[in-house]
Amino acid sequence: MLVEIQCDKFMTHNKQRKPIRFHPGLNVVIGDDNGSNSIGKSTFLMILDFVFGGTDYVKKCTDVQENVKEHTINFTFEFDDHLYHFARNTIHYQDIIRCDSNYVPLLNEKPMTVQSYGEFLSDKYGLTAPGLKWRGAISRFIRVYKRDTLDVEHPLQTHKNEKAADSIKSYMRLLNRYAVVEKQINQAADAKDEKEAFRKTTLKYNHIPAAKNERQKAENESRIAELEEQEKKLDTNNSQGLLDLDSMTAYKISFLKERLVKFRRQQALVQSQLTDVRRDMTGKRRSFKRTFTELEHFFPNENFHALEEIEKFHQQLSKILSEEFAETEKDLVTTDNLLTIEIKGLEKEITDIKEIPNVSDAILKEFAKISTEINNLREANKNFDELNRLSKIADDYAKTRDAVTRDQLLSIEFELNHEMSKISLRILNDSSHLPPVIHLERMDKYTFHTPNDGGTGAETRGLITFDLANLNISSIPFLVHDSLLLKNIEKPVFSRIIDVYDQQKENGKQVFMAYDTLDSYSPATRQLIEKNAVLKLSPGGNELFGWAWNKEKQDDETKQK
The missing domain is CATH 3.40.50.300 (P-loop containing nucleotide triphosphate hydrolases)
Structure with missing residues (x-):
C-alpha cells in the first residue's frame, strides 16, 4: 500500500x-x-x-x-x-x-x-x-x-x-469475468471470418460461386440431369464411343484451355507492369490509352483503368527507388519467363491431345462444353452446402457467445446490486430508501x-x-x-x-x-x-505549496517558487 x-x-x-x-x-x-x-x-x-x-x-x-x-x-x-x-x-x-x-x-x-x-x-x-x-x-x-x-x-x-x-x-x-466471454467472442469471430473468407473466395479469383439458395440448388440439380442426358445422346451418336474412350481427354482439354487463358492473362499483366517499371527507371511516361489499348482489345471486360493509378504511383517513386525498381524488373522478367514456359507447355499438351485420331473436333468441343457446365453446377451446389455448413457453425458460436455474455453480465449485475443494497442499508439506516x-x-x-x-x-x-x-x-x-x-x-x-x-x-x-x-x-x-x-491545509501560508497564486498580490516572503 x-x-x-x-x-x-x-x-x-x-x-x-x-x-x-x-x-x-x-x-x-x-x-x-x-x-x-x-x-x-x-x-x-x-x-x-x-x-x-x-x-x-x-x-x-x-x-x-x-x-x-x-x-x-x-x-x-x-x-x-x-x-x-x-x-x-x-x-x-x-x-x-x-x-x-x-x-x-x-x-x-x-x-x-x-x-x-x-x-x-x-x-x-x-x-x-x-x-x-x-x-x-x-x-x-x-x-x-x-x-x-x-x-x-x-x-x-x-x-x-x-x-x-x-x-x-x-x-x-x-x-475476472471477461476471459470466458473473450474466448467465445474470438471463437465466434473466427467462425464468421472463415465463412466470409469462403464466400468471398467463391466469388473472386475465378472460382465457382455457390448457389444462392435451395431453389437455385434444385434448379442446378435439374440442369445437371438434363446435361447428363445430352451427354448420353452424344455418346450414342458418336461412332467412336467418345464417352467411354475420350471423356477424360475432352475434359482435360477444357481444363487445359482454362489454365491457358489464365496464364496468358497473367502474362499480359506482368508484361504491362514490366513496361511500366522500365519506363519509370528511365523517367519516361506514356499515356494510359497508348499503354493499355491492346489489353482492352483482348480483355474488354477487365478494368484496366485502375492500373493508371499504379502508373502514377510508379512515377512518384521512380526517383528514390531505383534499386527497388531494378529488383522488381528482375522479378517480373523471371515471372514472365516462367509464364512463357507454362504457356508453351500447355499449348503443346493441347496440341498433342487434339492429334488423337478419330476424334471429331466438333464432338470434342461439345462434350467439353457439357462436361464443364456439369462440373460448374456441381461445384456451385457443393459450395452452397459448404457455405451453409460454415454459416451454421458461425451461428452456433454466435449464440453461445451471446448466451455466455448474457450470463456473465447478469451475474455481475446481481452481485453488484446486491452489494450496493447492503451498503445503502448500512449508510442510510433505512430499508425504505x-x-x-x-x-x-x-x-x-x-x-x-x-x-x-x-x-x-x-x-x-x-x-x-x-x-x-x-x-x-x-x-x-x-x-x-x-x-x-x-x-x-x-x-x-x-x-x-x-x-x-x-x-x-x-x-x-x-x-x-x-x-x-x-x-x-x-x-x-x-x-x-x-x-x-x-x-x-488552510489559507495564509499553510496551503499545500505554502501560498495561493489566485490572489492578485502575494507576499514575497510567503510565495514559494
Whole structure:
C-alpha cells in the first residue's frame, strides 16, 4: 500500500513540509472550518492519481504547473514488509525512477516506463486477471475535481471519450469475468471470418460461386440431369464411343484451355507492369490509352483503368527507388519467363491431345462444353452446402457467445446490486430508501441510477455506494474521493459513510478523501476524521505549496517558487 508522499515544494509557513504518511483505512486531507478554497485539497488528490500512474495532474492542473514550475513527487509503497521508493518529475513524467530511502535515484537502474510501473503495481496489488491493465482497474475509482470520473450516470467511465463497450470490458476484466466471454467472442469471430473468407473466395479469383439458395440448388440439380442426358445422346451418336474412350481427354482439354487463358492473362499483366517499371527507371511516361489499348482489345471486360493509378504511383517513386525498381524488373522478367514456359507447355499438351485420331473436333468441343457446365453446377451446389455448413457453425458460436455474455453480465449485475443494497442499508439506516441500481443491458450499453430519486445528494451518494460495493466484490486496493462528492450528503449519512471508509482498514484497503467545515458534525465524526487526518491545509501560508497564486498580490516572503 501507499505509505508516504514527499515533495520539496510542499511548504507550510515558509518551511518544507515533512513527508505525508498514510495508513490502512481512512486517510483525510482536511481544510479549515471556513471551507476555504484554493488551498490544495483537490490538488493533493490529483497528486495521488499522479503517484498511481495517472497524468491528469500535469495535464489538467495547469495553474499548478505554471506557478510551482517543475517539481518532483517522491513516494513510497510497502508490500510484504518491503519498502519501494520512487520519484516522478512533472516534466519527465513518462519516467518513474527507483530510489533509495532518501529518494536518491538508484545507480545502474533504468527508469521505469508508465506501463512497466503499472505492471509492477498490478503485480504487487494482485490485480492480475487476464487482460487487466493497472489504470483500467483503478482509474475510475479516483474521483477528483477535473477528472472525468465524476459522471453520476456513468460510474464505469475512466475518461470522457471512453465508449461504454470499453468501460464494460475493462470492468469485467477487473472482476475476472471477461476471459470466458473473450474466448467465445474470438471463437465466434473466427467462425464468421472463415465463412466470409469462403464466400468471398467463391466469388473472386475465378472460382465457382455457390448457389444462392435451395431453389437455385434444385434448379442446378435439374440442369445437371438434363446435361447428363445430352451427354448420353452424344455418346450414342458418336461412332467412336467418345464417352467411354475420350471423356477424360475432352475434359482435360477444357481444363487445359482454362489454365491457358489464365496464364496468358497473367502474362499480359506482368508484361504491362514490366513496361511500366522500365519506363519509370528511365523517367519516361506514356499515356494510359497508348499503354493499355491492346489489353482492352483482348480483355474488354477487365478494368484496366485502375492500373493508371499504379502508373502514377510508379512515377512518384521512380526517383528514390531505383534499386527497388531494378529488383522488381528482375522479378517480373523471371515471372514472365516462367509464364512463357507454362504457356508453351500447355499449348503443346493441347496440341498433342487434339492429334488423337478419330476424334471429331466438333464432338470434342461439345462434350467439353457439357462436361464443364456439369462440373460448374456441381461445384456451385457443393459450395452452397459448404457455405451453409460454415454459416451454421458461425451461428452456433454466435449464440453461445451471446448466451455466455448474457450470463456473465447478469451475474455481475446481481452481485453488484446486491452489494450496493447492503451498503445503502448500512449508510442510510433505512430499508425504505431504494439503493442505486446498475443494469448491464449488453456489452456496449448500461444504465446506472437511484430509482425515484434524482437529487444531487442521491446521485453522488450513488457513486460512493458503487465504489464501496466494489471495494468488497473486487480487488481494487483503494478509493480517492474529493469533497464535492460529499458536500450534498445528509449529515447522519455522511457520518456513517466515514465509518465505512474507516472500516476498510480491516481489509487492508485505503480510502483517501478531502473535506472541510467539520464544525456542524457530531463530535464522534469530527474525532474520527481528525484522528485520520494526514494533511491539514488552510489559507495564509499553510496551503499545500505554502501560498495561493489566485490572489492578485502575494507576499514575497510567503510565495514559494
